[in-house]
Amino acid sequence: MTSQARTGGDVSKSRHRRAGRTAAVAGALGIALLAAACSSSGGSGGGSGSGATLNGAGSTFAAPMYQQWAGEYNSKVNKNVQINYQAIGSGGGISEFTQGIVDFGATDAPMSANEQSAAQSSQGSTVLHLPMILGAVAIIYNLPGVSKLTLDGPALASIYLGKITKWNDPAIKKLNPGVTLPSAAIQPVQRADSSGTSYVVTSYFSAISPAWASQVGVSKAPSWPTGTGATGSSGVAAAVSQTKDSIGYVELGYATSGKIPFASLMNASGKAVAPSTTSVEAAAAGATLPTDITALKLNLVNQPGAGAYPLSTATYILVAQAQKDANKGKALKAWLLWCLKSPQQAESTKLNYAPLPTALDKLVVSAVNSVK
Amino acid sequence: MSADLQDAPPRRSADTIFRLAVASCASVVLLLLGGMLVRTTWSAWPAFQHSGIGFLTGTTWNPNTGTFGALPYIYGTLVTSVVALILAVPVAVLIALYLSEIAPPAIGTYLGYVVDLLAAVPSVVYGLWGVFVLVPFLTTYLWQPLSNHLAFIPIFAHFASGRNFLTAGLILALMITPIISAICREVFRTVPNDEREAALAVGATRWEMIRLAVLPPSRSGIVAAIMLGFGRAVGETIAVAYLIGGFPHITAHLLQQGSTIAANIALQFNEAASQPLFKAALIGLGVVLFAITLIINVAARLIIRRGNSR
Numbered sequence: 001m002t003s004q005a006r007t008g009g010d011v012s013k014s015r016h017r018r019a020g021r022t023a024a025v026a027g028a029l030g031i032a033l034l035a036a037a038c039s040s041s042g043g044s045g046g047g048s049g050s051g052a053t054l055n056g057a058g059s060t061f062a063a064p065m066y067q068q069w070a071g072e073y074n075s076k077v078n079k080n081v082q083i084n085y086q087a088i089g090s091g092g093g094i095s096e097f098t099q100g101i102v103d104f105g106a107t108d109a110p111m112s113a114n115e116q117s118a119a120q121s122s123q124g125s126t127v128l129h130l131p132m133i134l135g136a137v138a139i140i141y142n143l144p145g146v147s148k149l150t151l152d153g154p155a156l157a158s159i160y161l162g163k164i165t166k167w168n169d170p171a172i173k174k175l176n177p178g179v180t181l182p183s184a185a186i187q188p189v190q191r192a193d194s195s196g197t198s199y200v201v202t203s204y205f206s207a208i209s210p211a212w213a214s215q216v217g218v219s220k221a222p223s224w225p226t227g228t229g230a231t232g233s234s235g236v237a238a239a240v241s242q243t244k245d246s247i248g249y250v251e252l253g254y255a256t257s258g259k260i261p262f263a264s265l266m267n268a269s270g271k272a273v274a275p276s277t278t279s280v281e282a283a284a285a286g287a288t289l290p291t292d293i294t295a296l297k298l299n300l301v302n303q304p305g306a307g308a309y310p311l312s313t314a315t316y317i318l319v320a321q322a323q324k325d326a327n328k329g330k331a332l333k334a335w336l337l338w339c340l341k342s343p344q345q346a347e348s349t350k351l352n353y354a355p356l357p358t359a360l361d362k363l364v365v366s367a368v369n370s371v372k
Numbered sequence: 373m374s375a376d377l378q379d380a381p382p383r384r385s386a387d388t389i390f391r392l393a394v395a396s397c398a399s400v401v402l403l404l405l406g407g408m409l410v411r412t413t414w415s416a417w418p419a420f421q422h423s424g425i426g427f428l429t430g431t432t433w434n435p436n437t438g439t440f441g442a443l444p445y446i447y448g449t450l451v452t453s454v455v456a457l458i459l460a461v462p463v464a465v466l467i468a469l470y471l472s473e474i475a476p477p478a479i480g481t482y483l484g485y486v487v488d489l490l491a492a493v494p495s496v497v498y499g500l501w502g503v504f505v506l507v508p509f510l511t512t513y514l515w516q517p518l519s520n521h522l523a524f525i526p527i528f529a530h531f532a533s534g535r536n537f538l539t540a541g542l543i544l545a546l547m548i549t550p551i552i553s554a555i556c557r558e559v560f561r562t563v564p565n566d567e568r569e570a571a572l573a574v575g576a577t578r579w580e581m582i583r584l585a586v587l588p589p590s591r592s593g594i595v596a597a598i599m600l601g602f603g604r605a606v607g608e609t610i611a612v613a614y615l616i617g618g619f620p621h622i623t624a625h626l627l628q629q630g631s632t633i634a635a636n637i638a639l640q641f642n643e644a645a646s647q648p649l650f651k652a653a654l655i656g657l658g659v660v661l662f663a664i665t666l667i668i669n670v671a672a673r674l675i676i677r678r679g680n681s682r
Contacts, residue, residue, distance in 0.1 A: 088642075089642060091642035091643045092642040094642075094643075094645070095645035095646070096644045098645055099645065100648060114646050114647060115646040118645070118646040119486075119646070128680050132494075151385070187532075187533060192613065192617075192618025192619075192631075193639045193642070194640065194642045194643035203599075219436050219438075221436075221639075221640060221643040222436065223432075223433070223434035223435075223436060224620075227619065228532075228535050228617040229535075229617055229619055229629070229638070229639075230535070230614075230617075230618070230628050231613055231618075233612065238504060239503075242508045242511070243533070243534060273623070309635070
C-alpha cells in the first residue's frame with residue numbers, strides 16, 4: 001500500500017515538474033517572440049514610434065486631467081507609449097521625482113529653492129517647471145439652509161487663524177446681506193498631508209493678511225493654528241460634507257462631483273466671483289507671465305480684473321532638461337507637446353480646469369523643445 | 373573523514389547543524405534590531421542636536437521654522453493607545469474565555485475563525501470605514517450627546533470635531549481586540565484539562581473554575597497578548613492618520629483633534645525629502661516610537677516576573 005502510494009506520489013510530482021518545465025519554456029519563448037515583435041515594430045515605426053513606459057506621480061489636483069491625457073495618447077496617438085500617473089499629492093510628486101523613482105513629477109506648488117537644488121543635483125540637470133493647465137481651489141462649506149455664501153480673503157484667513165469663530169461674525173454677515181447665518185462655531189477643515197492645494201490657499205492668505213504671513217506663511221504643509229486635518233482632497237471633501245458648520249478647500253472638480261456647495265470670493269477688484277473655467281481664465285489674463293523658460297513659475301493668486309477668481313493656480317509637470325534615457329526622453333517630449341496642443345488644452349474645461357493662455361502655451365512649448 | 377563519521381553518531385552532527393542554523397536565524401533578529409536602532413539614531417542625530425532635550429519636551433512642531441517639539445505626538449500616541457487598551461482588553465479577554473471555556477465546541481470553533489479573520493483586516497480598510505461610516509455615526513450618536521450631558525468631566529468637555537483622540541482610540545480598540553482575543557484563547561487552551569476537571573470535581577462553579585484554574589496560569593500569556601495589542605496600537609498609522617484630525621496639541625479634552633507619532637511620520641515624510649533637518653526630525657520621531665515600545669515591553673516583562681515570583 002505504502003510503496004504504491006509513494007510511487008504514485010513520485011509520478012505525479014515528476015509530472016508536475018515536467019509540466020512546470022514545459023510552461024517555463026513556453027513562457028520564455030513567448031517573451032522572446034514579444035520582444036522580437038516590439039523591436040521590429042520599433043524599428044519599422046521609425047524614431048517617433050519607439051516604445052516606452054513613462055511613470056509620473058504627484059498632484060491630486062490635476063490627476064483627472066493627466067490620467068485622461070495618458071489614456072487618450074496611448075489609445076489614439078501612440079500605442080507603444082504607456083504613461084502611468086499616480087496621484088500621491090504634490091509633496092509626494094516632488095519627492096519621488098527628486099529620488100528618481102518617476103520620470104516626471106507633478107505639483108501645484110512650484111518647487112522651493114531647496115527642493116529645486118535637491119532635484120537638480122540628483123537628476124544631474126536643470127529641472128523645468130512646465131505649467132500644463134490652470135485650475136481653481138473652491139472654498140466648500142456645510143451650512144444647512146445656506147445655499148449662497150460670499151467670503152473675502154481677510155475673513156477666510158481669520159477663520160483659519162482662529163480669530164473668527166462663529167458663522168454670524170459681523171465680518172461674514174457684512175458680506176452676506178439677506179442670508180441668515182447660524183451662531184454656530186465654524187469648523188475649519190484642512191489638509192493634514194503635504195498638499196499643493198494648501199500651498200495655493202496659504203499663498204492667498206499671505207498675500208492679503210499680514211497676520212497670516214507673519215504667523216504661518218506660505219507652505220504645502222503649514223503649521224495650522226486651528227482646525228481639523230483630513231488626508232487628501234477627497235478626505236477634506238468627505239470631512240466637510242459630514243460635519244455641520246464646517247468649511248474647507250478642494251480643487252473645484254471635487255466640489256462639483258461631490259455636489260458640495262462652494263462660496264464666492266471677493267476678488268482684488270472688489271467683485272464677488274465664483275470659481276469656474278471663465279473666472280480662472282480671467283485671473284490668468286491679468287497675471288504677469290514669466291519669460292525665462294527654465295523658471296516658468298507663475299502666481300495667479302489674487303489677480304486684478306473684475307471677473308478674476310482669487311484662488312486660481314497653475315499646475316506643473318517637472319522634467320529634467322537633460323534626459324538620462326534618450327528613448328524615454330523622446331517619448332516624454334512627444335507626449336507633453338501633444339498635451340499642449342489646443343484640442344487637448346480645450347478638453348480641460350470639461351473637467352473644470354482652464355486651458356493655458358496662448359502666450360504661456362507658446363513659452364511652455366519652447367521649454368519642452370529645450371529638453372534633450 | 374570516515375573515521376569521524378564512525379566516531380560521532382550521525383544524529384549529533386545533525387543536531388549541531390540544526391543548532392547553528394537556528395541560532396544564526398535568531399541572531400538575525402538581534403542584528404536587525406541593533407542595526408535599526410543605531411542607524412535611525414545616527415540619521416536622527418542632527419535633529420536631536422538641533423533641538424536638544426526640547427525634542428522630547430517641546431510642545432511646538434513647526435518644520436517651516438525649524439522647531440521640533442515631539443511632546444504633542446508622544447501624548448497623542450500614548451492617549452489613543454491607552455484608550456484603546458481600556459476599551460479592548462476586557463472585551464477581548466471575555467471573548468477568549470467564552471470561546472475556550474463556555475461556548476459549545478462547534479460555535480467556539482467558527483466564532484474563533486471570525487475573530488482570526490477580523491485580526492487580518494488591513495488597517496486602511498478600518499481607516500476608510502472609519503472616515504465614511506464611524507465618524508458621522510459617532511459624532512451624532514455618541515460624542516455630541518456626551519459633550520452635551522457630561523461636559524463637567526474634562527475628557528468630554530469642549531467637543532471640537534468628530535475626528536479626535538477618542539475616535540482614534542475606538543478604532544484602535546476595534547483593531548486590537550481580535551489580536552488580543554486570539555492570543556488569549558490560545559493561552560487558555562494550554563491550561564491542562566485535568567486542572568479544570570479538578571476544580572469542577574471539588575464543586576467549583578464555572579466562574580470559580582475559570583478564576584482558580586484558568587486565569588492564574590494564563591496571567592503572563594494575557595500580559596503578553598496585551599503588549600502585542602499595545603504594540604500594534606502605538607505603531608498603527610493609516611487608520612489613525614485618517615481619524616485623529618491631524619492637529620498636534622496636548623489637551624485633557626479628548627473630543628478634540630490630536631495627532632500621533634506614526635500618523636505624523638506618514639503625513640509629513642513627503643514634505644521632508646528635500647529638507648535634511650526635517651527628515652532627521654521625522655526619523656527622530658521614529659526613534660522615540662521605538663523607545664516607547666521598548667520601555668513598555670520591558671515594564672511588562674518586569675510586571676510578569678514580579679507576578680510569577682509572588
